[in-house]
Amino acid sequence: MPPEPFTPLHFQLVLLRRMADHNPELVETARADLGVSVADMREANRRWQAMRHARGGRSGVSQYRSVLGTPEHRLTRKIGDLTCEALLWPVPLWPDLRFEVLLSPTGATWNEWLIRAPGVPGPRLRTLADLTPWSCTVDEAARAFAPARPLEGSAPTRWGLELTVPPRRVRAEFTWGLLQRWQEV
Template sequence: MRFGVREFELALMHRMRDLNPARVEDALAAMDATRAELRQAHAHWTRLIAAAPRGVRRFVTALGRPPSVSERPVGSLTCDVLRWPLPSWPGLEFEVLTGPGGEVWNEWFVRPGPARVPDFAGLIPWEYVVGDVAFPGATPDEGSAPHHWVVSFPYGTAAYRARFVYGLFQRLDPITG
């Protein structure tokens, strides 16, 4: 199996299915892809992570040379930031942050340019990233699985958790009790 952009998107969707299976099913239909392809792409990506090429090279192998490369200071270190647009998520970019020596420190979706802060009713899955959800009182946290994040925030008289996979908004859950 060749592993390119389509397969990479399917591998990402495999993890997104944890929190938003209906949206993934819609995306599979739009891509004319099957659940078997989704599983196969995830298995292939998992093998690539466990074997060579290591670090950022695996992303370049799958996605090609990144159209955007920059540096970002993180504390006393300078990290490389590589970004790729992906067809299934127009207006967003998949970002890989690497530390010294090319070790991957983070991989997730970001919005190029300024955040696009939605109103509460406008939180639509797959249209927002962690950096967009800057509601008053919002607190980010790690999620319950690899590549999952949570942003908790109050709204009105209730509290909510916005759940993300690879930094991409998947669903909103009320916080109870």
């Protein structure tokens, strides 16, 4: 019997699996809301990794299209002198966010993360109390507390920012582009 299709639900479980390292309580609540078990989440992640690393399998954006379907939005982005394409898909678990895949001019996948949906206002970020887990994206935190210094993440789906949130300097950690935690520098 062929394996069941890998669906947007499974993809959400992949996102949650990496976030569980930092916010197990939030992930537990989200998993319960989705009606899936820890074993389901682990199996979705295992299947995703197998698909990502399979010889002759789909790669880059074609893998996302096969799982998530046609992008909801196709946007043009300028990064310096380069013009890139951004493909955005809805993620039901986070209705105000979209999963973005940023493509180079040659079609290579440059970045994959959660961003605020076009036209949806972001959170008002002014103090450390506003920096709660899952409250903002990398871009929103960088803009709110500029200048932000990018930091290397601890895994391929993780990013860091050093921010000045008066009067403190903090290191904010993001998974799939969504804030997970911060600590004082």
